[in-house]
Amino acid sequence: MAPRYQIRADHDADTVVVYQAYAPAIADAALRAGRFVAPFSFHRMTWIKPSFMWLMHRSNWARKPGQERVLAVRITRAGWEEALSQGVLTTSDPEAVARAAVHVQWDPERSPRGAALNHYSIQVGIGRHLIRTFADEWVVGLTDLTPQVRKAASLMQNGDAAKARRLFPAERVYPLPPALENRLTAAAR
Numbered sequence: 001m002a003p004r005y006q007i008r009a010d011h012d013a014d015t016v017v018v019y020q021a022y023a024p025a026i027a028d029a030a031l032r033a034g035r036f037v038a039p040f041s042f043h044r045m046t047w048i049k050p051s052f053m054w055l056m057h058r059s060n061w062a063r064k065p066g067q068e069r070v071l072a073v074r075i076t077r078a079g080w081e082e083a084l085s086q087g088v089l090t091t092s093d094p095e096a097v098a099r100a101a102v103h104v105q106w107d108p109e110r111s112p113r114g115a116a117l118n119h120y121s122i123q124v125g126i127g128r129h130l131i132r133t134f135a136d137e138w139v140v141g142l143t144d145l146t147p148q149v150r151k152a153a154s155l156m157q158n159g160d161a162a163k164a165r166r167l168f169p170a171e172r173v174y175p176l177p178p179a180l181e182n183r184l185t186a187a188a189r
Contacts, residue, residue, distance in 0.1 A: 009172070022071065045128060084124065
């Protein structure tokens with residue numbers, strides 16, 4: 001059985017993939033530019049999620065208004081770990097959360113049908129004071145997953161979960177330095 005609090009992600013030696021869902025205008029502009037540009041907001045927190053299934057639950061498989069487009073955002077592992085090192089759990093002291101450049105939240109992981117599972121998935125909120133660094137230095141690639149998401153949703157709806165699962169990104173345990181892992185999970189337990 002997997003630990004209750006564990007980061008699982010699509011990653012390689014240098015990068016990690018996080019997912020975000022946007023309105024078409026934001027996704028189209030970002031994909032054209034190859035990076036986040038207006039109308040993406042650099043003045044508010046943006047939440048990144050390494051769990052594809054959690055984002056499918058959150059965006060209702062890209063059907064929720066304002067979340068009709070799903071992007072895979074490939075960021076540097078150095079950036080990811082920098083964000084996590086600055087993270088404050090949203091369950092911490094409210095004053096510490098208010099001052100934090102990065103918010104960290106653990107939510108129940110989701111099955112393909114949206115059921116809550118007995119282990120947790122991390123969400124990371126990049127605050128407005130760090131968002132330019134995220135967009136300009138950490139992001140190394142954007143991929144539109146919307147067609148894949150829509151096909152998987154259709155397969156799920158038609159009862160073909162096995163075919164749908166073949167379209168899901170492969171996620172495996174993301175190894176954190178032990179001190180960082182302990183800090184991010186100890187208070188969440």
